[in-house]
Amino acid sequence: MTTIKILGSGCAKCRTLHTxxxxxxxxxxxxxxxTKVEDxxxxxxxxxxxxxxxxxxxxxxxxxxVPKDDQILAWLREG
Amino acid sequence: xxxxxxxxxxxxxxxxxxxSAANKFSMVVLLLPVWIALYLSLDxxxxxxxxxxxxxxxxxxxTRAVYFFIFExxxxxxxxxxxxxxxxxxxxxxxxxxxxxxxxxxxxxxxxVMASSLGIVTPFCSCxxxxxxxxxxxxxxxxxxxxxxxxxxxMINEVAIVLLFGLFGWExxxxxVIMGLIIAVTSGWVIGRLKLERYVEEWVYKIRSxxxxxxEQPLTLTDRIDHGWDAVKDVVGKVWLYIMIGIAVxxxxxxxxxxxxxxxxxxxxxxxxxPLSVVIGIPMYSNAAGIIPIVQALLGKGASLxxxxxxxxxxxxxxxxxMIILKKVLKIQLIAAFAGIxxxxxxxxxxxxxxxx
Numbered sequence: 001m002t003t004i005k006i007l008g009s010g011c012a013k014c015r016t017l018h019t020x021x022x023x024x025x026x027x028x029x030x031x032x033x034x035t036k037v038e039d040x041x042x043x044x045x046x047x048x049x050x051x052x053x054x055x056x057x058x059x060x061x062x063x064x065x066v067p068k069d070d071q072i073l074a075w076l077r078e079g
Numbered sequence: 080x081x082x083x084x085x086x087x088x089x090x091x092x093x094x095x096x097x098x099s100a101a102n103k104f105s106m107v108v109l110l111l112p113v114w115i116a117l118y119l120s121l122d123x124x125x126x127x128x129x130x131x132x133x134x135x136x137x138x139x140x141x142t143r144a145v146y147f148f149i150f151e152x153x154x155x156x157x158x159x160x161x162x163x164x165x166x167x168x169x170x171x172x173x174x175x176x177x178x179x180x181x182x183x184x185x186x187x188x189x190x191x192v193m194a195s196s197l198g199i200v201t202p203f204c205s206c207x208x209x210x211x212x213x214x215x216x217x218x219x220x221x222x223x224x225x226x227x228x229x230x231x232x233x234m235i236n237e238v239a240i241v242l243l244f245g246l247f248g249w250e251x252x253x254x255x256v257i258m259g260l261i262i263a264v265t266s267g268w269v270i271g272r273l274k275l276e277r278y279v280e281e282w283v284y285k286i287r288s289x290x291x292x293x294x295e296q297p298l299t300l301t302d303r304i305d306h307g308w309d310a311v312k313d314v315v316g317k318v319w320l321y322i323m324i325g326i327a328v329x330x331x332x333x334x335x336x337x338x339x340x341x342x343x344x345x346x347x348x349x350x351x352x353x354p355l356s357v358v359i360g361i362p363m364y365s366n367a368a369g370i371i372p373i374v375q376a377l378l379g380k381g382a383s384l385x386x387x388x389x390x391x392x393x394x395x396x397x398x399x400x401x402m403i404i405l406k407k408v409l410k411i412q413l414i415a416a417f418a419g420i421x422x423x424x425x426x427x428x429x430x431x432x433x434x435x436x
Contacts, residue, residue, distance in 0.1 A: 011206035040209060040407065047288035049175035049214040050207040064175065064202060 002032035002076060007043045007053030007063075014052040017066045021054070024072055032076065103304050118157050125150040144334030151326045151372070155245045156319060159238065160311055166237045167310025170202045171303045175211055177201075178228070182220050187271050188264075190224035195263035198231030199256075205233055205401045212408055217286050222279065223271020230421055231263035234396030238318055242371040243391075246329075247378075254432075255388065259396065262424040269420050278413035318368040325369030332376035342381030345390075347436070352386045353429035357422050360393025367395045384436050389429030397421055 004021055008014030018036050025032045037043055046053055050064030054072070061067075061075045128149055129135050135142040178197045182190055203211070208229060215225040235256055243252035298306075345352050363370060374387045402414050409417075 011204065013204075013206075040213070041282070041286060043210060044213050044217070044286045045288055047214070049179060049211050050202070050204070051210055064204075064207065 002030065003057055004032050004034045004076070005053075005055040006034070006036045007046060007048060007055060008036070008051030009038045009040070009043075011051050013066050017052045017054065020066065020069070021072060021076075024069060024076065028073065028076075030076055103301050107304060114157065114161060118154070121150060121154055121157075140334040142334075144330040147333045148326055148330040151246065151330070152323055155242060155322055155326065155372075156315070158245045159241045159315055159318070159322070162237050162241045163311050163314045164307040166200075167307035168303045169200060170310070171298055171306045173197070173201045175201055175203070175207075175214070179215055179218050179220065182215070182224055182228075183218050185220075185224065187221060187223060188268060190221060191227040191264045191267045191271070194224045194227035194267065195231040195260050198228045198263065199235045199260075201228075201232065203232040205398065205404065208401060208404055209407055212405070213283060213286055214288075216279070216283055217288060221271050222276055223267045223269070225267075226270045226417065227263045227267025230266055230396065231259065233398065233401065234263065234392065235259040236395070238314060238368055239371065239391070239395050242322070242368065246372055246375040251384070251388075255392070258388070258428045259392065262392070262396070262421060262428065266417075266420045266424050270416065273416065275413050275416055278410040278416070280408050280410065283408050321367075321369035322372065325372035328369075329372035329376035332373065332380065336376075336380050338379075339381040341377050345377060345382035345386045347383035347385060347433040349386075352383075353389050353426050353433065356386050356390035356429065357393040357397075357425050360390050361397045361418070361422075362399045363394045364398030364400060367391075370394050383433050385429040385432030385434075388432055389425050392425045392428065393422070396425070 004025070006014060006018045006021060008017075014036075018034070022034050024030075025034060043051070043053065046055060046060050048060060048063035052066070053063045054061045054067065054075070056075050067075075125146060129142065129146045130137070133145070135145065178194075178201045181197065182194055185193060212225060212229065215228070216222070240252050240256065243255050343349065345356070371391060374382070374391055378384065378387050397418060402418065405414055405417075
């Protein structure tokens, strides 16, 4: 079971990443929980400086960008 | 046998990767001469379209307006594509994390200068202003240095530079960058000297990040080129319409508004024009790309350079949405001090330019 967190409140890229990850999980039949973290104090605990942040199993994978699909999939599969 | 096949597969994948990288790179190299040829022939193309194809009479209001529009829109969009692409590649060498590491432990003035300069090249979106602010404060970077970054990053951006360069010339673009840097350095330094830390919300100082920062992926040249293209799609996709509308209005001003029409409102002899421009500029952020072409047109109608410069700096550098975002971490007194100090800085620039030119 993979836990995925999308860190970020209002920004447009945060929403894009959230939908993208949900779609990737669904279309590839992965067992994962996807949550969007909007609380600033929670977000800052991960030490990122720009949103959106992508966290897989409590490990920060990317910050400030929407990574490419195959990159995200690779992270999800190894996680 | 299996190892043999695996090795062969690895080699093929490696070659394929190399090939696509080489392809992308050569595509960029091939596109550059096309870009230059297109850029250099814009004048001739516009002439052909306006005088031969549309067969419009020379020296008429409408002709002048149409000419201006047909010439400036592709020119600015071409410049924008190239510069945003190049800046997009440059920005892959920088990140907010690296910038923070560079600023840690720097004394006030040196820190202000570094933060302002790094603000130009570090990827930054005002939607990420809060995590950046919190991360800087948590790392112990002084408030004044953090503000220098937060002032320079949005004010000195590639879209503004392209529009200033394309419509006003390189001198004005350079002046804008230098003045923007001076304002970011001094405003941040003043905020630092005023010791305004107590006007930051208390909870900000309680934040502790427990996780290691993001491990950076090593980037290949292809990745960087991809980033450049992404930046072009993202930025040009967002501003092209504003630019077209701005140039269309500017074209109308060029063709129809009488000379010296603006002298009474934005002229250099009207002292209140500078502060008024700054105040009007604050809520106009999202339309910056559309406002610069209009200001350029007004400059030919009696508006003075200092007033125009102050107006544009205020539009781009002081944005109401960003202040509202910062309200989450700053008390109203500090936001007021920030807007006031930067606003005064912009006004001084405006007054100096009106006096000198």
